[in-house]
Amino acid sequence: MTDFRTLDDAGPLQGKRVLLRVDLNVPMEGGRVTDATRIERVVPTIREIADAGGRVILLAHFGRPKGKPDPKDSLKPILPTLSEKLARPVAFGEDCVGEAAAKAVAALNDGDVLLLENTRYHAGEEKNDAEFARALAENGDLYVNEAFSAAHRAHASTEGLARLLPAYAGRLMQAELDALTKGLESPARPVIAIVGGAKVSTKIDLLENLVAKVDMLVIGGGMANTFLHAQGKDVGKSLCEKDLAETAQRILTAAKEKNCTIILPADALVAREFKANAENETVTVDAVPSDAMILDVGASSIATIDGAIDEARTLVWNGPLGAFELTPFDTGTVAVARHAAARTKAGQLVSVAGGGDTVAALNHAGVGEDFSYVSTAGGAFLEWLEGKELPGVEALRAKG
Ligand SMILES: Nc1ncnc2c1ncn2[C@@H]1O[C@H](COP(=O)(O)OP(=O)(O)OP(=O)(O)O)[C@@H](O)[C@H]1O
Numbered sequence: 257m258t259d260f261r262t263l264d265d266a267g268p269l270q271g272k273r274v275l276l277r278v279d280l281n282v283p284m285e286g287g288r289v290t291d292a293t294r295i296e297r298v299v300p301t302i303r304e305i306a307d308a309g310g311r312v313i314l315l316a317h318f319g320r321p322k323g324k325p326d327p328k329d330s331l332k333p334i335l336p337t338l339s340e341k342l343a344r345p346v347a348f349g350e351d352c353v354g355e356a357a358a359k360a361v362a363a364l365n366d367g368d369v370l371l372l373e374n375t376r377y378h379a380g381e382e383k384n385d386a387e388f389a390r391a392l393a394e395n396g397d398l399y400v401n402e403a404f405s406a407a408h409r410a411h412a413s414t415e416g417l418a419r420l421l422p423a424y425a426g427r428l429m430q431a432e433l434d435a436l437t438k439g440l441e442s443p444a445r446p447v448i449a450i451v452g453g454a455k456v457s458t459k460i461d462l463l464e465n466l467v468a469k470v471d472m473l474v475i476g477g478g479m480a481n482t483f484l485h486a487q488g489k490d491v492g493k494s495l496c497e498k499d500l501a502e503t504a505q506r507i508l509t510a511a512k513e514k515n516c517t518i519i520l521p522a523d524a525l526v527a528r529e530f531k532a533n534a535e536n537e538t539v540t541v542d543a544v545p546s547d548a549m550i551l552d553v554g555a556s557s558i559a560t561i562d563g564a565i566d567e568a569r570t571l572v573w574n575g576p577l578g579a580f581e582l583t584p585f586d587t588g589t590v591a592v593a594r595h596a597a598a599r600t601k602a603g604q605l606v607s608v609a610g611g612g613d614t615v616a617a618l619n620h621a622g623v624g625e626d627f628s629y630v631s632t633a634g635g636a637f638l639e640w641l642e643g644k645e646l647p648g649v650e651a652l653r654a655k656g
Pocket residue numbers: 405452453454455476477478479495550551552574575576577578579580581610611612613614615632633634635636
């Protein structure tokens with residue numbers, strides 16, 4: 257990544273206020289972090305800056321609070337895990353701009369670490385508003401972007417800021433881009449992609465480009481329901497974006513044109529409640545009861561996906577195949593993850609997976625260490641795979 261300024265180019269950091277954009281959008285349950293991978297992956301950079309005498313000011317988003325404060329999306333509950341993983345105290349600022357932020361920053365000594373509240377509490381963040389970016393910039397002498405997993409968003413803290421301050425790529429940003437380029441620039445074929453998860457509206461469009469890049473595309477999780485609906489199936493009360501049926505049709509047509517085999521679930525585990533151990537049954541996707549929701553792929557679908565993985569030499573995966581946080585709706589994701597891990601360990605497959613919940617799911621399946629590469633990024637990883645320029649990365653080029 258020679259066209260980037262990195263931390264190596266930042267000069268002495270002693271006494272400098274370093275705005276470090278990280279991705280702390282981690283899986284949480286009951287106010288506790290359930291998978292700390294994204295935190296662990298930025299710890300070395302935070303330590304490096306702090307140990308060099310820099311004052312580390314962490315900027316991050318959490319959830320999608322729609323431009324105003326929402327307590328359920330506060331970053332405060334992440335503080336104990338962040339501090340524990342860093343093995344040093346972390347201060348907290350109740351806002352990322354304005355008086356609260358300025359006060360918290362002014363209280364820092366060299367080597368201290370501060371986390372500012374959710375950048376998405378302000379509408380200017382997602383609009384990449386210049387005034388909001390300037391307000392963020394007021395608290396820093398330089399900017400380091402470590403949030404590869406949010407680099408597909410042209411937001412004030414991921415893009416605008418890089419244009420206002422001397423800007424550098426963090427160690428994780430560098431490592432992610434290097435690893436993905438090395439592993440997937442010219443992948444061994446056939447290539448299979450698995451796309452699941454719940455972020456249907458923000459990810460469905462990118463499938464149109466993806467079908468031109470991969471030989472097989474498994475669509476699972478919440479994403480599959482929109483496609484099943486587009487095929488005229490009743491998905492009952494499942495997570496489904498019915499207004500995206502036309503987009504789904506377009507993707508199915510594009511796949512045919514590009515010779516990409518689409519694999520949709522043929523059967524599903526359905527339940528009437530979204531909770532662990534809810535009463536459930538396996539049905540074919542033609543027979544989903546109208547009062548039930550699809551929460552996982554069924555056994556026959558698992559066998560089909562495993563068979564497709566056996567034919568592939570490269571796997572890319574973002575998005576769990578079911579609501580893996582709730583037993584037994586983790587069955588499909590766990591089975592397929594273990595199968596892919598075994599093929600990888602046997603040297604038959606290069607496997608690259610990414611995404612906040614996807615990484616948590618692999619760890620839950622006990623195979624987080626067995627994939628060829630695990631990225632912190634989900635949507636950003638898929639967009640990188642599509643060949644798109646990522647605004648957060650582009651803004652760093654030749655800056656400094
Ligand atoms: N059938 C389903 N119904 C409802 N939720 C589902 C279903 N399948 C998967 N999910 C949910 O999808 C969520 C993960 O989706 P998401 O797209 O956020 O993946 P990710 O790996 O976190 O990617 P990113 O990093 O881009 O956010 C999980 O919380 C899981 O419970």
